[in-house]
Amino acid sequence: MCSLPVPREPLRRVAVTGGTHGNEMSGVYLARHWLQAPGDLQRPSFSATPVLANPAAAAACRRYMDRDLNRTFTSTFLTTKATPDDPYEVTRARELNQLLGPKASGQAFDFILDLHNTTANMGTCLIADSAHNVFAMHLCHHLQLQNPELSCRVFLYQQPGEESYAVHSVAKNGIGLELGPQPQGVLRADIFSRMRALVAAALDFIELFNQGVACPAFEVEAYRIAGTVDFPRTKDGDLAGTVHPRLQDRDFEPLQPGAPIFQMFSGEDVLYEGESTVSPVFINEAAYYEKGIAFIQAEKLTFSVPALPSLTPTPTPVP
Amino acid sequence: MTSHHVAEEPIKKVAIFGGTHGNELTGVFLVKHWLENGAEIQRTGLEVKPLITNPRAVKKCTRYIDCDLNRVFDLENLGKKISEDLPYEVRRAQEINLLFGPKNSEDSYDVIFDLHNTTSNMGCTLILEDSRNDFLIQMFHYVKTSLAPLPCYVYLIEHPSLKYATTRSIAKYPVGIEVGPQPHGVLRADILNQMRKMIKHALDFIHDFNEGKKFPPCAIEVYKIMEKVDYPRNESGEIAAVIHPSLQDQDWKPLHPGDPVFLTLDGKTILLGGNCTVYPVFVNEAAYYEKKEAFAKTTKLTLNAKSIHSSLH
Numbered sequence: 001m002c003s004l005p006v007p008r009e010p011l012r013r014v015a016v017t018g019g020t021h022g023n024e025m026s027g028v029y030l031a032r033h034w035l036q037a038p039g040d041l042q043r044p045s046f047s048a049t050p051v052l053a054n055p056a057a058a059a060a061c062r063r064y065m066d067r068d069l070n071r072t073f074t075s076t077f078l079t080t081k082a083t084p085d086d087p088y089e090v091t092r093a094r095e096l097n098q099l100l101g102p103k104a105s106g107q108a109f110d111f112i113l114d115l116h117n118t119t120a121n122m123g124t125c126l127i128a129d130s131a132h133n134v135f136a137m138h139l140c141h142h143l144q145l146q147n148p149e150l151s152c153r154v155f156l157y158q159q160p161g162e163e164s165y166a167v168h169s170v171a172k173n174g175i176g177l178e179l180g181p182q183p184q185g186v187l188r189a190d191i192f193s194r195m196r197a198l199v200a201a202a203l204d205f206i207e208l209f210n211q212g213v214a215c216p217a218f219e220v221e222a223y224r225i226a227g228t229v230d231f232p233r234t235k236d237g238d239l240a241g242t243v244h245p246r247l248q249d250r251d252f253e254p255l256q257p258g259a260p261i262f263q264m265f266s267g268e269d270v271l272y273e274g275e276s277t278v279s280p281v282f283i284n285e286a287a288y289y290e291k292g293i294a295f296i297q298a299e300k301l302t303f304s305v306p307a308l309p310s311l312t313p314t315p316t317p318v319p
Numbered sequence: 320m321t322s323h324h325v326a327e328e329p330i331k332k333v334a335i336f337g338g339t340h341g342n343e344l345t346g347v348f349l350v351k352h353w354l355e356n357g358a359e360i361q362r363t364g365l366e367v368k369p370l371i372t373n374p375r376a377v378k379k380c381t382r383y384i385d386c387d388l389n390r391v392f393d394l395e396n397l398g399k400k401i402s403e404d405l406p407y408e409v410r411r412a413q414e415i416n417l418l419f420g421p422k423n424s425e426d427s428y429d430v431i432f433d434l435h436n437t438t439s440n441m442g443c444t445l446i447l448e449d450s451r452n453d454f455l456i457q458m459f460h461y462v463k464t465s466l467a468p469l470p471c472y473v474y475l476i477e478h479p480s481l482k483y484a485t486t487r488s489i490a491k492y493p494v495g496i497e498v499g500p501q502p503h504g505v506l507r508a509d510i511l512n513q514m515r516k517m518i519k520h521a522l523d524f525i526h527d528f529n530e531g532k533k534f535p536p537c538a539i540e541v542y543k544i545m546e547k548v549d550y551p552r553n554e555s556g557e558i559a560a561v562i563h564p565s566l567q568d569q570d571w572k573p574l575h576p577g578d579p580v581f582l583t584l585d586g587k588t589i590l591l592g593g594n595c596t597v598y599p600v601f602v603n604e605a606a607y608y609e610k611k612e613a614f615a616k617t618t619k620l621t622l623n624a625k626s627i628h629s630s631l632h
Contacts, residue, residue, distance in 0.1 A: 029558070029584065032557065033584050061609075119502040119504075119505050182502075183438040183500070183501075183502030183503060183505075183605050184502060184503060184504060184605065185438075185605030185606070185608065186438050186502075186603055186604075186605045187558070187561050187603075188561070188562075188567060188603070189561040189562060189563060189564045189567060189582050190564050190567065192561060238351065239348060239506065242348075242506040242507070242508050242511065243507070243508060244508060245508045245509050245512075248507060248508060248509065263508045265348060265349075265352040265511075266356070284505055284506075284507070285505075286502055286503070286504035286505045287504070289380075289504065290380075
């Protein structure tokens, strides 16, 4: 999805996926609500389709049944022949690929908005693959401007040369909304309302684009992934300490070499040994313990995003 | 267990349980650390034994495998015939009862501390099962005083139908230690340090008691469970409303009739009924959605304890 051309047609086929991780409750409950009452998702030029991405995991209130659904959208998983022993999420990824894709084809949905929560203190975070994704960057910018009180940050997650693996990569374009902190399995009213308002604002942006509004060039700060740091562990792979109190909850705040990052159970501090200041994100995310990640190191960069050309205006379809 | 009995004999056998719920990580990692290096929890004259109570759930970082371990220490479950068909946690409860009980016998451990976390904003909480237990009221008074100004609340779960058969209930003096808020599956350093302090002060109390210190009569404020309140649900049993933003994170704070309690997914506010002020606890605990508990109502009262001292001095 790297050098994405900007859309030259209105976006008509848009999906909002909740419950990609079954215990991230804002998306689970929003998806279930919209499946009963999709009114929120309608706009004059399109209606977004709500999808409960991982129904079995949502029913069990677990992140996944067999494997992380949001890492299962690579071509290997999607195109290999199905067998009865396939993990649940592999079968489900193929179904979603049929419904919203096929990935990298002309028939794929135009846009997917994928809803997530994190146990990390990341506030409101908009997740896009890269700054070259002009449409996504304009959408994020719109969300930042519409909600100045929220401090929406943009996190760019794609590593160079890496194949896309997340659910929103099935469509021609997409972003993730990541709201926290919220424990897994808990539905907080404040975060639920915020997620709902952000989805509405995102759909409003798509509507404006479809109506022919042009968006000028701008500069934006964004946080781009540079690496990850694991917890200190014993020789058996168990935790030997945890995130230091001075790092806990400080997502996006500059972390300098020499600052404490972990506190060992025996009491000592472990200091950050990187060569330069980084912005830590996803600090102490529950789901990342098994992935060997205590926090992600990001670089704070400023990007110049070119203008998003307006579509040639087309008449609004009569409802 | 006799409730009017002022503790006379010194305390000999103490256990510290972690991982009763496998994803409540503070207890898991404190116990694992103490199994490797137990110096911190030793006191002269006292045997202090740490134990991971639900190792299979700990390995999977899940609350339980078949059923909640902290609900199956009743005599019926403890007495069931051993078989492969029994849920894992019932079999494990029977093992634990043999090692640290048997429940209601003279051989059982004197004190068991059972370490828990909650997603609710409950801070440091001590859980008491018997309102007439002078020894534990004195211990809790000591811990609260030692922790001050850090607040430490006492939750009394004595109730004819709502009291449940906890893992620690096999001891003569069961102590629940609950610290939050912490997401399940996350280990926070600040929460770990708070729980560590609670244990330290509790063990110091036992040690001081054994050394002959006399504890004068004391009183503590406790919050006694009255009733559990479920989420409003639709016909399919799905949750139809969330804890209201004004109640979220307000554990232990007074809640008056007419105050907002729930917010429906359509945006309507549901208010507290009834005619008395209550003190809500376990507000929005993740593990209680399936137990149909959005929060518990408590009433505030004062418990008094007589003076206690060890009979050897």
